[in-house]
Amino acid sequence: MLSEELLEPLQKRIAETDHPRELVVDIMLALQNHHGYLSDQAVEEAARLLDMTPLEIEELATFYDFIYREPVGRFVIHVCDGVVCWMNGYDSVLNHLFKKLGIKPGETTEDGFFTILPTACIGYCDLSPAMLINGRAYGPLTPEKIDGILDRLRSEAPPPRMAR
């Protein structure tokens, strides 16, 4: 169940909107932030809040790259999978991440810190090859830069709630 604290502002926004459906992405993100990912339960909750069916939520949830229907690490690394990054070294960025973290696309590190998700163009061609970690863009990337970023994130953040 959702706490009143979380629910109330959401319900208020929904009540103020003519077409509550328009808020579906916001609601999914809010629930995702709360649960860590958009759990099955969260899909049901979103459906209830917006008077939609779970299927309708699921259609959208599984369409968007930034809605996670499975548990993810504390940091989700969206590696840009767009044409410009392809030209500027996407492959080596990805390979370096795989090697360094010991995981494949869609997987999460044992300690629960990182998930790698290649993502269709993130719009930072000026920083290519680029990646997005929890909403922040990094680039142009080199193996050294990546090491620095990941080490810093790991040392600064508290350990994840649930290691997998």
Next chain:
Amino acid sequence: MPKLKIDGLEIEVERGTKVIEAAARLGIIIPRFCFHPGLGPVGACRVCAVKFEEGPVKGVQMSCMTDAQDGMVVSTTDEEAADFRKHVIEWLMMNHPHDCPVCDEGGHCLLQDLTVAGGHGIRRYLGKKRTYNDQYLGVFVQHEMNRCIQCWRCRRFYQEFAGYRDLGALQIAHHTYFGRATDGQLESPFSGNIIDICPTGVYTDKPSRFTGRRWDFERGPSLCIHCSLGCHIITSARYREMTRLEARFSESVNGYFICDRGRYGFYYTNHPERPRRARIRTEEVSLDQAIQTAAQKIIQINQKNGPKAIACLGSARSCVENQAMLIRFCRVQGWNEPTYFETPTMAKKVKRAVARLDEQLAVSMREIEKADFILAVGADPVNEAPMLALAMRQAFRNEATIVVIDPRPVFLPFEFEHLPVAPDDLEPCLTALIKGAVHRSAAEKMGEEALRFYDTAPAEYPDAPIKNRMVKITQKLRQSRYPVIICGTSIVRETTPDVAADSALLLRAARGRAGLFYLMSEANTFGAALLSSEEGSVMDVVESIEKGSVKGLMLVESDPFRSFPDYERLKQAVDKLDLFLVMDYLPSFAARLAHLFFPTQTLFEMETSFVNQEGRVQFATSAYRGGIPISQISAGGHPLRVFRRDIPGGESQPAWQILAKLANIISLPGREMFSLSKNELWSWIAKEYPIFANVPIADELPDDVRVHLAQGREKLFPSGGQIRSGGLSRENSTLELVMGDWTFGTEELSTYSKYLQQVEKEPCLFMSPKDASMLGLKDRERITLPLDKGRLEMELRIVDTMAPGVIVMPKHRQLAWQKIEKWPVKVAMGQIRK
């Protein structure tokens, strides 16, 4: 109108026609996966590419996305276009499992056809294929997602066309998955259509899975008789068994689709308990023997008690031929005419509706799609006539306003204005809306009668909130260009069909155009009303048996034990009879009690016709020759290795032929003899009922013909001065019981279907929150409902979408509700208890 040339042939089409449709009219079928004439274009699959050689568009383009325009020269055979299509098919086939031999779609698969026709014969892709997990989608539809080519037809039908929200497109790109959020029965009562429209074998018909390829079946055009709409269907039969139903296109009635009640209701014809032999009491005899015995008994009764001592009940599920022959039979014998209706009220309502429908007012179901204002009175489309809900939804998608005045918790798969008012308030609400939208001067112009109707009709809504809600809606009706009134005949008052017709006349006078669409209870209610001249009802017959004036009863495809409100009383009456004769194809209760039983043929075994609620005479061919399904005789093994001339269990005959044979034995010398020719019967019908005169009696499947009584002979505005104002009869201490239909579980024939039985919901009693709180009852509590002749126990459902002052219950197969003395039923409030 744009004129263009396709493959050297010229054609002129209406503006907005797509090139793919223009070509189809020339008989050139351009390959398509995503395009479907019922759903329109979307441009998802790219297989309809053609070459535009001259005109405003040039090069290889999608013919489903391009409007036909003047001066276009199109080639479908152009090399570049053909090569393009070939590669589209190749990439669509890349992940396809190539499992045609074990796929039930094989043989009628569009993907299979086009793969071969498109010239993609050899697989080049050797990589791994993308695979999916299938889902359990319920009783009707088998899911095999690996075969999907992402054409989007299923989702577009399911959500956009039909308005249900539990099947859709999940994931993205080449992972796109069509299914539900979780495993489970599809919620839409139109779900079976995805089987018909999926161009590959993702959705196949589960009950008939692996029973044959298309060419194994005897297939033919037929009609659905599970409600009064009469949708067109295609039957498939094999091994003496009706196996599968699909939708058949009909320009005027159902378009491309049908509902699941229609698709899976036919199993009564294969029912393992279907009586297939004639019987004298419990002893099986030959049909001829039974006819002889019946003739003797009838002659005895006639001699002893006179010709009026035998009564006949026909039914509205019987075809025109059976209904007409029964009437003819009774007339020749000098008996009372057969009765087709349960109560005098029902007879009157239906007859009024039939009398008032004329050529100008009557609209077909497809025309409803074009209405911009729909006003439904006493109608619950999804439950009473499912496909009507889809027609209304198409109007809704074209921005029509839709208002439903009905006490029941009506659900429709789109937004509409519901006025949940008690049955007594239906007419006042309707006339209030009409008077609000039509100026008095319009009535004045139509003459005295119209004015009297206008001036005397009440204009009152039961409460202020409804009244306020109607202000904006009345405004909309005032501006409407094509309003249509839909009027049910089941729960409304006797006068309502007339009020609806008069209202439609006023609307037409005011708006220039208006339509009228009645709903009736069964497939041939309209036919029964046209043919029978008697106002009698089952109730009268029961009374005559009780009085002793009727000694014999003949039922022709009728089971009054289902519909008569007082089971005990009917049973006692039947027990008193000297002769109880039943002709039917159902293992009905009446059939079990019969002294003499005659097995009749179902719709699927005979050439026949039905008149739908719009007055449309429609025709069906026989799907197969009948007999006991081989699967039932051999229990899965090899059928018996014996030769015989007849069809095992194939003794059933059309009821009208049995009647003709019977008549020819009992008729006194000199009386008319009946022939067994259908054409002869039809000439009698045409002679006795001139409105049937232009019904074609061809051997080929004739086109539908509309028959309407009215044609200016009917007195207009008869309901002037008759409409009672609502609320007068509203008492606070009683609740009126309204009995309605459910999509599954109430319609007689389909309740014999083992597949529909699996999706029936448990019967329950609906009550408004207001009444429930007064009684201190809670949702989902089990309650006892006292009726005149006993009590019923069931679950209570409290719903805020229904009228206060009313309780609603389905005439459900699983509910022994026949404990009612007479309609209407009022239940004292305090008597409904936990």
